[in-house]
Amino acid sequence: MDQTTLNFIFVGASFALYFGIAIWARAGSTSEFYAAGRGVNPVVNGMATAADWMSAASFISMAGLIAFTGYNNSLFLMGWTGGYVLMAMLLAPYLRKFGKYTVPEFVGDRYYSQTARVVAVVCLIVISTTYVIGQMAGAGVAFSRFLEVQSDTGLIIAACVVAVYAVLGGMKGITYTQVAQYCVLIIAYTIPAIFISLQLTGNPIPGLGLFSSMNEGLPGGVEAGVPLLTTLDGLLTDLGFNEYTATTNPWLMALYTLSLMIGTAGLPHVIIRFFTVPRVADARWSAGWALVFIALLYLTAPAVGAMARLNVITTMWPNGVEGEAVAVDDLPDWFRTWEVTGLLGVEDLNGDGMIQYYNAGSEAGAALAEAQGLEGNELVTFNRDILVLANPEIAQLPGWVIGLIAAGGLAAALSTAAGLLLAISSAISHDLIKSTINPNISEKGELMAARVSMLVAIVIATYLGLNPPGFAAQVVALAFGLAAASLFPTLMMGIFSKRINSKGAVAGMLAGLISTCLYLFLYLGWFFIPGTAMLDSSQYLFGIPPTHFGPIGALFNFAVAYLVSNATEEVPQEIQELVESVRIPRGAGAAVDH
Amino acid sequence: MADSPSNNEYWSANIRLVTICLVIWALASFGFGILLRPLVSGIAVGGTDLGFWFAQQGSILVFLVLIFFYAWRMNSLDKQFGVDEE
Numbered sequence: 001m002d003q004t005t006l007n008f009i010f011v012g013a014s015f016a017l018y019f020g021i022a023i024w025a026r027a028g029s030t031s032e033f034y035a036a037g038r039g040v041n042p043v044v045n046g047m048a049t050a051a052d053w054m055s056a057a058s059f060i061s062m063a064g065l066i067a068f069t070g071y072n073n074s075l076f077l078m079g080w081t082g083g084y085v086l087m088a089m090l091l092a093p094y095l096r097k098f099g100k101y102t103v104p105e106f107v108g109d110r111y112y113s114q115t116a117r118v119v120a121v122v123c124l125i126v127i128s129t130t131y132v133i134g135q136m137a138g139a140g141v142a143f144s145r146f147l148e149v150q151s152d153t154g155l156i157i158a159a160c161v162v163a164v165y166a167v168l169g170g171m172k173g174i175t176y177t178q179v180a181q182y183c184v185l186i187i188a189y190t191i192p193a194i195f196i197s198l199q200l201t202g203n204p205i206p207g208l209g210l211f212s213s214m215n216e217g218l219p220g221g222v223e224a225g226v227p228l229l230t231t232l233d234g235l236l237t238d239l240g241f242n243e244y245t246a247t248t249n250p251w252l253m254a255l256y257t258l259s260l261m262i263g264t265a266g267l268p269h270v271i272i273r274f275f276t277v278p279r280v281a282d283a284r285w286s287a288g289w290a291l292v293f294i295a296l297l298y299l300t301a302p303a304v305g306a307m308a309r310l311n312v313i314t315t316m317w318p319n320g321v322e323g324e325a326v327a328v329d330d331l332p333d334w335f336r337t338w339e340v341t342g343l344l345g346v347e348d349l350n351g352d353g354m355i356q357y358y359n360a361g362s363e364a365g366a367a368l369a370e371a372q373g374l375e376g377n378e379l380v381t382f383n384r385d386i387l388v389l390a391n392p393e394i395a396q397l398p399g400w401v402i403g404l405i406a407a408g409g410l411a412a413a414l415s416t417a418a419g420l421l422l423a424i425s426s427a428i429s430h431d432l433i434k435s436t437i438n439p440n441i442s443e444k445g446e447l448m449a450a451r452v453s454m455l456v457a458i459v460i461a462t463y464l465g466l467n468p469p470g471f472a473a474q475v476v477a478l479a480f481g482l483a484a485a486s487l488f489p490t491l492m493m494g495i496f497s498k499r500i501n502s503k504g505a506v507a508g509m510l511a512g513l514i515s516t517c518l519y520l521f522l523y524l525g526w527f528f529i530p531g532t533a534m535l536d537s538s539q540y541l542f543g544i545p546p547t548h549f550g551p552i553g554a555l556f557n558f559a560v561a562y563l564v565s566n567a568t569e570e571v572p573q574e575i576q577e578l579v580e581s582v583r584i585p586r587g588a589g590a591a592v593d594h
Numbered sequence: 595m596a597d598s599p600s601n602n603e604y605w606s607a608n609i610r611l612v613t614i615c616l617v618i619w620a621l622a623s624f625g626f627g628i629l630l631r632p633l634v635s636g637i638a639v640g641g642t643d644l645g646f647w648f649a650q651q652g653s654i655l656v657f658l659v660l661i662f663f664y665a666w667r668m669n670s671l672d673k674q675f676g677v678d679e680e
Contacts, residue, residue: 066650074649078623081654085619088661089612093668207651211640227641245642247631254628261623279679281672284665291661295654302650583605584677 003399007146010403011410014184015161018177018414022165025173030443033170033450034101034426035275040175042282046289048178049273051185051411052419053080053264053290054297055131056138057476059185059412064384067305070236070244075257077298081291082257083264086488088287091265092274094495094582096283101275103268103423103487104431110494110582112575113502114436119509121431123486124268125424129461130479131269132420136465139413145341145389146406152466158414159462166418167454171276174418181411186296188408191401192391193300196307199395201228206303220313221320232306235313238321239358240365244306252548259550263480266488269416269423280585308387311394316357316379321368325354334393338386345381350374357382421461425453478520481546485512485553493561495583498576500565508561516553520546604675611667615660622648622656 027033040048058080066073098106104124108117136155143154165173190206197209200218214231216224222231232244247253264270273290274283315335316326328348338344346355350373357379359365368374389409392401429450434441441449486509493500493508500508523539523546525532537545544552571579581587626634631645639647672678 071646071649074627074646077650078627078653081657082619082623085615085657085660089615089664210650211642211647213640229641229646231641233641245646247628247645250628250631254624257623257628281665281669281679284661284668288658288661288665291654291658295658298654299651580601583608584601585672585679586677588679 001399003402004146004148006399006403007406010400010407011147014180014407014411017180018161018165021176021180022168022173025169025176027168027170027172027447030101030430030447030450032172033447034430035272036170036172036175038276038278040276040278042277042286043289044179045175045273045277045282045286046291047182047293048175048276049270049286049290050293050297051178051182051415052273053270053294053416054185054412055135055416056142056409056413057134058297058301059189059409060138060142060385060388063301063305063308064387065305066302067309067387068384070242070306071246072248072253074302075253075260077302079257079260080264081294081298082261084287084291084294086261086265087271087274088284088291090492091271091488091495092287093280093283093585095271095491096274096277097280097582097585097588099275099588101272102426102430103271103491104427105435106494107487107490107505108431108435110575110578111490111500111502111505112572113506116490116502116506116509117431117435119506119513120487120490121427123482123509123513124427127267127479127483127487128269128420128424129464130476131267132417132424132461133464133468134476135413135417135420136461137468139410139417140465142406142409142413146402146409155462155465158410158417159458159465162414162418162421163455163458166421166458167451170450170454171272171422174415174422175273175276177418178415181415182293184404184411185408185415186293188401188404188411189297189304189388190300191404192395192397193304193307195395195397196311196391197303200307200310206307207299210303210306218314219318220315221317221323222310222314228306228310232310232313235310235317235321237364238368239313239317240362240368241359244309252543252545255544255551256548259484259548260480262484262488262554263550264483266483266486266491267479268427268483268487269419271491272423272426273419280588304391305387308391308394312382312387313357315394316355325356325372327354329353331355334390337393338390342381343383343386343389344379347378347380349376349378355379417461421454421457424457425450428453428457478517481516481520481550481553482513484550485516485557489554489557489561493558495579498571498579500561501568501571503568504561504563504565507564508557508559511560512553512557515556516549519549519553601675601677604671604677607671607675608668611664611671615664618656619660623653627653 031037104117104120107120139158140151140155143149144151165177193206194204197203197206201209201212202215203209203212213225213227214222237243277283277286318326355378356374358368358377360377433449434446490505490509522535523533627649634644637644
């Protein structure tokens with residue numbers, strides 16, 4: 001049986017499982033559609049949250065992101081996990097106590113203002129839509145790489161699969177499919193990682209292997225007993241790359257980390273997952289469980305990155321950097337397999353029949369070129385995603401593990417897409433249709449409206465995935481920046497302050513939203529249209545890149561909301577009582593039937 | 595229910611707890627993981643220094659402990675102040 005057939009079997013089996021769950025977990029009411037009937041066990045919800053959160057980017061790209069810059073990109077590890085501490089202590093339990101279905105609903109009720117609610121809906125839709133484009137594209141890419149179908153065809157298949165269980169089951173169907181998807185993706189991620197860690201260091205836990213010493217008998221002139229990171233640092237500096245463990249700019253790194261943390265805590269599709277547990281106490285536990293399941297991947301990812309990078313270097317330099325590089329004819333099979341996809345590419349520039357991989361633009365690289373007669377780096381294409389995708393083959397694991405990675409990559413993309421689509425559709429059917437356009441809509445009518453909104457959201461997301469706007473890469477920064485600058489401060493102030501009134505909240509949200517957009521547009525182009533940028537990277541305000549702006553936008557939001565609220569009327573008595581009631585868990589059961 | 599003295603005490607106990615947790619949260623990530631890394635660079639961990647370990651492993655483990663500690667402590671504060679869910 002060839003690899004593609006095996007991949008089809010694994011992916012097909014995982015889809016069949018999702019469909020089975022969808023039929024079992026059909027939603028019969030709006031409460032089930034929006035919040036899974038608030039009957040989800042906190043551990044189960046933690047697992048679903050982990051799948052909801054970890055996207056195709058976490059699964060496929062993150063290890064590579066870390067591997068190519070080393071220490072500096074640890075900010076993704078801290079940023080994307082540290083946000084859960086903020087969410088667990090500042091938002092999730094209180095919003096669960098509030099006991100409604102959507103994030104804009106809390107904003108609207110707490111700030112007794114339809115305007116505030118609509119502004120929150122706009123923020124939510126911008127954040128979630130930009131995010132979902134990447135997921136749809138990610139699913140298409142996973143299809144094309146593993147199943148040899150066209151990327152566009154793959155995207156449409158993925159959209160149809162999501163449509164079946166999301167429209168049928170709403171939050172209830174999505175929750176239980178996410179649990180299954182989590183199991184698929186974590187097994188797919190950790191099995192190759194464990195084997196690679198064993199091969200290199202003898203330690204079965206990759207996170208510990210990262211700090212262990214090298215095994216005996218490894219290629220590439222690697223000395224046994226020397227720590228893995230020392231070995232990697234040495235090889236990289238010999239080849240003219242930056243040292244793996246070195247720090248570049250700690251203040252910017254801290255700012256970007258903070259931006260990702262606040263952004264994570266303000267992402268509506270993650271927040272609404274905490275509406276599905278039965279009690280406030282469960283919401284607190286559930287945040288912890290979510291991080292346990294996320295940490296299983298996030299503690300493994302830096303090890304996968306470092307080990308895979310080391311493996312690629314020793315493959316290219318089997319006799320060490322001083323010795324002869326790999327001959328073109330001796331490149332391993334996995335290398336040839338992935339060359340076909342265009343993720344890896346070699347070119348024998350100096351015609352010596354060997355492939356030399358080094359950093360030609362550095363001093364050490366120039367010295368190496370001088371010594372060995374090189375005319376440039378010959379590993380001309382080295383896509384960072386390869387470090388996860390080719391991992392099972394590098395570790396010489398059997399074909400079924402590769403099939404598992406295919407199913408895992410798709411599970412990561414589908415689970416995140418479904419969560420985002422639910423956040424979008426519930427904002428439309430509940431916050432716009434039910435609350436603004438047609439308040440008299442019946443329970444059955446709203447459920448139907450929710451299903452139709454879901455379908456429309458999927459169609460739009462599919463269209464955007466097939467025709468991605470040219471700015472797809474930048475908009476992810478926009479999503480985090482906006483979540484950090486708009487929703488997070490507004491939600492937090494709504495709970496922790498009784499003084500912030502509707503005028504303050506609306507002004508604050510707009511200040512955060514506009515300042516963040518302005519800063520992004522000035523440097524990246526108005527609405528990201530190429531050529532319309534008015535300033536370049538040498539003119540960053542205090543050297544701050546647009547991707548790092550989230551905390552500053554949040555600061556604007558806090559400051560404006562505080563000043564405007566203090567200059568205008570007090571918050572009405574009944575709203576102050578609402579804040580009081582959100583702060584204590586008692587009575588959460590009653591809030592369920594609203 | 596609003597503004598009763600025990601609710602105020604409950605709320606300030608919560609704020610105290612959150613503050614302590616967030617100080618540790620910041621110390622593990624922004625502190626040892628990034629800005630204070632030079633201070634702990636003398637402590638070697640498997641081929642590199644403590645700061646690197648905090649940035650790639652330690653901070654995440656600290657976050658985990660913090661969330662579970664907070665959940666456990668708050669759930670018992672709820673009972674102590676009689677504001678838990680019946």
